Amino acid sequence: PESGLILALLCWAAGQVAAYPPWDFSWGARAEPHAWSWVEDHQSRAISSQRPVVVQCQEAQLVVTVHRDLFGTGRLVNVADLTLGPAACKHSSLNPAQNTVTFTAGLHECGSIVQITPDSLVYRTLLNYDPSPASNPLIIRSNPAVIPIECHYPRRENVSSSAVRPTWAPFSSTLSAEERLLFSLRLMNEDWTAERPFAGFQLGDVLNIQAEVATESHVPLRLFVDSCVAALSPGADSSPHYAIVDFNGCLVDGRSDDTSSAFVTPRPREDALRFRIDVFRFAGDTRNLIYITCHLKATPAERAPDPLNKACSFDRARNTWAPVEGSRDICSCCETGNCESPAFSRRLDPLDPWPSRRFRRHDANAKEAEADVVIGPVLLSRAAGAAGAEGERQEG
Known part of the structure; x- marks a missing residue:
């Protein structure tokens, strides 16, 4: 590499x-x-x-x-x-x-x-x-x-894919074997018109994150944020850690009583997905920083969202989960944490270690591509924000 x-x-x-x-x-x-x-x-x-x-x-x-x-x-x-x-x-x-x-x-x-x-x-x-x-x-x-x-x-078009793993991933549905997808996460400003610096946040602020997938072909794709975890260092295996998105697209951070974290509806494009996260820090961390590792997935745009490929936020006013698109029943598993079939079931306890799912290849029947992408470090100012200690997280 x-x-x-x-x-x-x-x-x-x-x-x-x-x-x-x-x-x-x-x-x-x-x-x-x-x-x-x-x-x-x-x-x-x-x-x-x-x-x-x-x-x-x-x-x-x-x-x-x-x-x-x-x-x-x-x-x-x-x-x-x-x-x-x-x-x-x-x-x-x-x-x-x-x-x-x-x-x-x-x-x-x-x-x-x-x-x-x-x-x-x-x-x-x-x-x-x-x-x-x-x-x-x-x-x-x-x-x-x-x-x-x-x-x-x-960047040049001929950048070696081996140099940038795991952000590149192959798409094996209708594309050629040489086709590659580019997954990315970007920290955006308040009105989503441009990227913003990673420093200067305070407790009480909001992180605007935009996930995207790009390909040189014209095959329509729909992007999903399968899971996201925050930690003090890069990677999904870091400890302590805190789950932000889990269970194949459930924004679980928004389920807490003191947050308004949610996916943004509607999408800007099928191959992009936006979400907002209330700023927090880990209790006892003197550096005041976090890294966020997200597992992104792309599926054919014509395929309807399902329990394994969805973007669901908690609707506090209705006390229920709501999808960015698709029927509400695809989000029902967000409450139980059992969104995968038994053959592929993973952890149900949010305090268990977040699984490390690195650069992953699929056969022609999988019809999707996925990759882990890291964003950060997001740096917090030492000045106390409006939310005070309410923004602290002690998971992990």
């Missing part, structure tokens, strides 16, 4: 380096079609005269250089307190003369997340600052900080 990615990236123009101070909120600054990056931090500090974090988006790796005067206060942070990505990778080199720390990692290393759009590949990771305890355990002198980092690369 790594060699395939390198081959694909060699087809692109060399990346142009762009870096911004962690307190710069100029989200729109981009250097496309070259690679670009941004970094941001929510702590209200004066901007340092130097750029505390500089990111180089190279062909097969990213290089992050961090000045130890991270907050511009003159106090140097401990090198051991800095790590890269959810995997907490250590630095690769130090420069004592300039008081800088450098991290070098492959684009798929250290737990980075790749988002694929029709035009680009977006690699997301984090610079973590987790200060060591003070000599006196009764006091705290510094707060943890998370600085998101992005590298954007233009």
Whole structure:
């Protein structure tokens, strides 16, 4: 897979380096079609005269250089307190003369997340600052900080599918064996007209997420969000975790009394599906971030929704489940949690580990394709939101 990615990236123009101070909120600054990056931090500090974090988006790796005067206060942070990505990778080199720390990692290393759009590949990771305890355990002198980092690369039509699994999946119904589908999740702004940054959320806000499937053919498809789980790191096996969508398309987060999470009706297109999630955080998490892993499925558009392929939200006014399309009876299993036939039945207890269903192939009789897609990290501001502690989740 790594060699395939390198081959694909060699087809692109060399990346142009762009870096911004962690307190710069100029989200729109981009250097496309070259690679670009941004970094941001929510702590209200004066901007340092130097750029505390500089990111180089190279062909097969990213290089992050961090000045130890991270907050511009003159106090140097401990090198051991800095790590890269959810995997907490250590630095690769130090420069004592300039008081800088450098991290070098492959684009798929250290737990980075790749988002694929029709035009680009977006690699997301984090610079973590987790200060060591003070000599006196009764006091705290510094707060943890998370600085998101992005590298954007233009996509070409001949990108190797082996480089971007599991987001690519084959469709075997009426398409040729070479046909591939592109599944994606996008975090959208309030009116769904454009993508929005992953940072700056507070408890009480709403995440607008749009799921899509694209193919170069003209075969009509209908997309479903089979399941989604939130966790503190990428992947469906992370712990703790919290189920947002479960039981083959039931938005179970909306069943809770303190949420309004739901699918959006009507769909914008058959091959797209929108849903809103009330922002939450995991209790005891000092980083204030979440990753969301969703299992997406595509079926022929002419096939009617059924209990295995549906999009159901809880209608609080009527105290019942309602589908985006199809008859209401396809949602009846959302309450019992038994939506699959006994031969394919999976867990019914929402606290059991969410099954890891990776890149999956189907034979010609399956007539569907599916893939796992990760979105995140979604970062919450330290300021208390309107919902206060009501947005905390303790599942898992």
